Amino acid sequence: MESGTEPDIDLATITDRMAVKKAVQCGNVEDAIEKVNDLNPEILDTNPQLFFHLQQQRFIELIRNGKVEEALEFAQEELAPRGEENQSFLEELERTVALLAFEDVSNCPVGGLLDISQRLKTASEVNAAILTSQSREKDPKLPSLLKMLLWAQNQLDEKAVYPRINDLSTAMLEDPAV
Numbered sequence: 001m002e003s004g005t006e007p008d009i010d011l012a013t014i015t016d017r018m019a020v021k022k023a024v025q026c027g028n029v030e031d032a033i034e035k036v037n038d039l040n041p042e043i044l045d046t047n048p049q050l051f052f053h054l055q056q057q058r059f060i061e062l063i064r065n066g067k068v069e070e071a072l073e074f075a076q077e078e079l080a081p082r083g084e085e086n087q088s089f090l091e092e093l094e095r096t097v098a099l100l101a102f103e104d105v106s107n108c109p110v111g112g113l114l115d116i117s118q119r120l121k122t123a124s125e126v127n128a129a130i131l132t133s134q135s136r137e138k139d140p141k142l143p144s145l146l147k148m149l150l151w152a153q154n155q156l157d158e159k160a161v162y163p164r165i166n167d168l169s170t171a172m173l174e175d176p177a178v
Helices: 011-025 029-039 048-064 068-085 087-101 117-135 141-157
Strands: none
Touching: 011 029, 011 048, 011 117, 029 048, 029 117, 048 068, 048 087, 068 087
C-alpha cells in the first residue's frame, strides 16, 4: 500500500504451486503431474524436458520404494520411448536405470539420485515452469531489491549523509552520525 502499487498476487495460484511442489518433494509424482495438468495442461505438453524429469522422478520413487518390477515396466513403457527421441534424455535414463544394478544404492555412483536434493531440483523445475506459464518471474524479487538497496546506500555513502538502513531484518532507519 505504501508504494502505491496494486498487488497482482493471486493467492490461489500460490496455493496451487505450493501443492504441486509439496507433492514432488514428498515423492507423489503422479499427484504432482495431475495437479500441473489441472493448473494448465499446456505446461507439460510444451515442455518435454520437464515432463521427462517428472517421469524420471516417478521412476526413482518406484526404486526408492523397492518396486523394482513396476519400475522396470514403467521405464520400458514411459521412459524408453522418450530416450529414443532425445539423446540427453537417453543419457539421463541410462544413469537412472543404473540404480537397479546395485543392491546397496546408498554406495553406488548414482546414489545421489535418491537424495532429497533430487526431489527438490525437480520440484524447483516444476515451480519455475508454472511461474513462466503464468507470466511471472521465476525468481523472487525481494533478494534483488535488497541487493539494489545495499548498492544504492554504498553509492550514497560517498556523496551524502542520510538516514540509512543498517539492519535489513528490522529495516529501521538510523540517523547518520553527525
